[in-house]
Amino acid sequence: MVSENIQSKVIAFLRKEYFDPDILRALLVTAGLVVPLIVSHFLGVPAYGSFAAITAQLLLAAKIQTTYSKKAFILVISLIFISVAPLIGTLVSGYIWWAVITMSIIAGISSLAKEIGAHGQTLGLCAVILFLLSLNGPHQLDTGLYRMAATWFGGLWASFIILFFWPFRPNLPYYTNLALPWELSGNLAEWLTASPLATDLEEKIKKKEVILRNAINNVLPYLRKKDRNFFYIRRDLLKVVRASSRFGATLLAMYPNLENVRRQTTSGFWLTDLQLCFSSASLAAKAVANVLVIGRDKDLKHLENKIFQVQQATNQFQQHLDTTKIDLPVILDLHRIFILFQSAIHYLQDAHFLLSRIAEKKKQSIEHHVIPQHQPLSKLLAIRSFFNFKTVPFKHTLRLMLLTAVSIALFYSFDIPRGYWIALTVMVVLQPDYGTTQQKALQRVTGTTIGAVLSTLLLIQPLPPGIYILLISLFCFLFIYLQQRNYTLAVVFVTIMLVAMFEISGAIDWHYAAYRLFATSLGGILAILGAFLLWPDWERSQVRSIIAKGLLANRDLLLQLQHEFVAQTGFHARIIADRRKAEVSNLSIADSIVRLQLEPGTKKQKLQIVQSISFENGRLTRELTSLAALLPGIGSEETFPKAIPILEIYANQLTILAEHIKSERPVVSDLSNDLLFPEIKTIMQPQLHGSAIPINQLHIDTEALKEELIHEQINKIAATIYQLNKSIQDLNSLKNT
Secondary structure, eight states, X not given: OHHHHHHHHHHHHHHHHHHSOSHHHHHHHHHHHHHHHHHHHHHTOHHHHHHHXXXXXXXXXXXXXXXXXXXXXXXXXXXXXXXXXXXXXXXXXXXXXXXXXXXXXXXXXXXXXXXXXXHHHHHHHHHHHHHHHHTSSOOOHHHHHHHHHHHHHHHHHHHHHHTTXXXXXXXXXXXXXXXHHHHHHHHHHHHHXXXXXXXTHHHHHXXXXXXXXXXXXXXXXXXXXXXXXXXXXXXXXXXXXXXXXXXXXXXXXXXXXXXXXXXXOSOSXXXXXXXXXXXXXXXXXXXXXXXXXTOOHHHHHHHHHHHHHHHHHHHHHXXXXXXXXXXHHHHHHHHHHHHHHHHHHHHHHHHHHHHHHXXXXXXXXXXXXXXXXXXXXXXXXXXXXXXXXXXXXXXXXXXXXXXHHHXXXXXXXXXXXXXXXXXHHHHHXXXXXXXXXXXXXXXHHHHHHHHHHHHHHHHHSOOOHHHHHHHHHHHHHHHHHHXXXXXXXXXXXXXXXXXXXXXXXXXXXXXXXXXXXXXXXXXXXXHHHHHHHSSOOOGGGTHHHHHHHHHHHHHHHHXXXXXXXXXXXXXXXXXXXXXXXXHHHHHHHHHHHHHHHHSTTOOHHHHHHHHHHHHHHHHHHHHHHHHHHHGGGOOTTOOOTTHHHHHHHHHHHHHHHHHHHHHTOOOOOOOOOSOSSOSOOOOEEESXXXXXXOGGGEEEOHHHHHHHHHHHHHHXXXXXXXXXXXXXXXXXXXXXX
């Protein structure tokens, strides 16, 4: 039993690392850094090892989410740009104004690279770091060429690691990203049945919902029509991804009912049955992921068997529901879960059908398919729209160019030791808004201070190069692993890592850590002043518009649900699209509130109300999604004449609320907190004719229950909109908001 438990944990860990690498990624980045240092040490050129090591580390750290061929193209173009940076830095390092101008241009290009994706920011930062390191002498051309060659060596080493599986599994990134939403949905099903009652479960559910949504969003670039290799199966793959979105939404819709049952009773048949249902659904979802990644015929058969097991588990669950005496509130919640499980099985069957059709298409010739030609006009227009002073990215780029130029001028004018860290700190710390810049600057300076103190211990007693390399490996791993978890602690380890790395590249003393601390502090101050004085975009002037967009996104989702009630097309793709827009808007609101919280002068009362609005708007999206999860169970004869006009009324109310929060006008509304539909009535029906039927001979009228569930969900939506209305009234009643 113990060995099986350990084995299952190992398998779960390996699957997680395969689909969403965390520890493995940190290990690969560490290998990318350390190998060039070892090679340069044995070749007797440690001074150039740092250029290769930093290049390899940052290329591996950049999350390039695309196919292998596109990764190779991005890596080649990036290496050309990155490798030129140390050559130019070496040549201009003896001339202050050339160094200032060149730094400004490279910083601007690096900022522009952010617009092409998250990897653009990391690749641009790599060019900046190598340029700054090259400002240290010597200034000869041959030195610059050697540094350029070292950069290429590091880049090729990183490219080898990134593209290693290309010859063997050319489509691996494509299918791995397509499979990730199903893998996460399987993990969610497993977690729902195993998670204990806790006060922070709501927050955990929100985080898992965001992770699942991000995984689905990351798939979309792989499904563009221009992809020549997958055009003939693109539509089916898109439907498989949509099925994962519906499956995940259905699981999330079960959560409130599952928690209700747990609070009312802690034992009974339902515990074993639900564990079996959720574990079977988890295995089936992961079987879909296996088919997408591996694609063997036996994997399709395995998926079919897993779906059958889910059906068996739900049938057993239904039999116990019909034959066991349970309190009415509990049995109603269990029936809700059962109905949602029927929808989940349907989405699994959809995935199996689509994957079977994809397998057949792959066996056929695809020469007759017409591939649309990619039109670059949209990208050209997007780049052109970037150069507008009203846009935040463009103002941020100008601010970054100016501050990095000032940093280099200070470095040269006052001959500050290791002064290139001033510009590097500005590059890392400066954000488009003041609050985040201040927070990151404080984290950076705090981490650097602690790291500088600790790193001096490395320099008290000289150590063999092998020990330094082992320490560099450890600190690099900890830096990558902690970077998204605890930025301050990550900076501590990167500071120690850099001290150790430059110790083996060339003799330094304890002053190096002190110089880095001084330069980092100065760079942090510059970044904070720049964010405050140079064309700041204060969040308090934008948060209302961002919230209004979120309200309108939920309005559109609500109207789409109303349309699907009329058209009776179930959980349609249009709902998925509108739900995605609503969730993206909710994330934008949450990010805006974080920035607002960090801004000076933000009123606490206003912040609390805005946080309440954000919470209620996110809750509204989840309630609307739960309503969508009930749509597949609606029969063609059901019309819901009362529900459809109510949905339209509340959609119009969301439009009014969006207008009022933007204009700051007082909200006047006659919304009531009373239930629109009465609470679920008695829907127990006799199995046998006659009077005085015992309770254990009664069963649930399923069709009546579905109607009651729709009405109950609309009650929840109305209550949430009522709370939104109340919070917006409170916000607009404040003066000077």
